[in-house]
Amino acid sequence: MGSLPTEMLEHQPLLRAHCYRMLGHPQDADDAVQDTYVRAVRGVAGFEGRSSARTWLVRIATRVCLDALAARKRRRMPTEGPPGEPEGPFVPTDPDEWVAPFPDAWLEPSLPVDEQVELRHRVDLALVTALQRLPARQRAALLLAEVFDWSAAEVADTLGSSVASVNSALQRARARLGGTVPGRAEVDPIVVARYREAFVRHDVDALVGLLTDDVTFDMPPLPLWLQGPERVGRFLRSGPGAHCKGSKVVPLGDAGYAQYRQGGQVPWALVFFETRDGRVSAIHHFLDVGTLFPLFGLPDRLDEESPMSSAAERGLSS
Known part of the structure; x- marks a missing residue:
């Protein structure tokens, strides 16, 4: 990572949050960010500045996450199955099956308070759990369009698909989630x-x-x-x-x-x-x-x- 410009390294909190939304677990997100920077080091000579460093890194991170998701099942929460009884059985399964929460310490402390609150909302556990129910490419399309406000053409370029395919994926994803990316769960x-x-x-x-x-x-x-x-x-x-x-x-x-x-x-x-x-x-x-x-x-x-x-x-x- 030493050969990357400092401005690229400063995007780590944003990339962690994006990879967490994609993958559903902070350890997976951290691993994906490390892989993102490895790929960025290899490709930095070809970065021509036609987009911002932030956009370029988000594209790489999205592809890293899609590669990771292709190799395993999606994460979920137990409530997707039927409820049980207090007497058990209490038999743990593979921790890799489950969504886990995002550490607040990973939020960028230098951001203004309102931006920190917004970022915290976008890594909310209920939101991320809902996102995991989407197919990986629908999830990526929805996040790039709604969180990063990318155009369908920009999303299509990142996913290697057509604008029509992206618009169809967005329509299906929004329908499945009830219209848009879910808001934060209430916490009093x-x-x-x-x-x-x-x-x-x-x-x-x-x-x-x-x-x-x-x-x-x-x-x-x-x-x-x-x-x-x-x-x-x-x-x-x-x-x-x-x-x-x-x-x-x-x-x-x-x-x-x-x-x-x-x-x-x-x-x-x-x-x-x-x-x-x-x-x-x-x-x-x-x-x-x-x-x-x-x-x-x-x-x-x-x-x-x-x-x-x-x-x-x-x-x-x-």
Whole structure:
């Protein structure tokens, strides 16, 4: 990457976000960005400046992502299958099957606040999950047209197809998603904070009281998911969730937290929320901590003296 102009390296946050929307997982996105820069180094001598460096890199990144998607199945969330029961079975599958959240630390800190908010919306978990349901080339066409505001001709040039094919792909993609790229899922930070505080107390009655009647509760890479307050309550009272008593948490922005079991000694999950009308409507637990905790800059354990432990205490008093 050393032979690329500095201005090209400055586009890494944007490329990570684009590759994440395409691929559905931050590790895949990071790998794709590295591959993008490798290809850019090889081709930089032929870059004639007829487009901006940003546009040129997005084209390369899109092709990298399409190559990656051709070699594997799309990622998804457990809620695409039927709901289960709190008694299990709890048999994990390959972590490569599942969508995972985007680290806030990857957002460009130098951007104005309004642009950071917009970028955060465009890597929203619900949005990215919906995008994964599209065929890869439809997904690429839609993102290039709606996120980057490219013309059908520019999209066609990137995808190696005709303008007519691109317009058809856009029409099918928009129809499947209900007209356009979905907006961000609602997240009420006050509701999330109430849930977090009740969770650390292991006050199951309070937790259940915060849930909508149709709440969903998933735990990838476990394919099993639960629906409804009664099933979630059973899971937390007498199912595997009972072992969460004594957990510590580290807030991750307004939308979730990192959970450590056994008083902070065992990293357990990244937990993210969706809310509706003052209640929790979806809880996503991502259990692939070996991959995700390092990407989020989280330690293996919370020692009493660690900054993260202090953050956990501050989060509970906020």
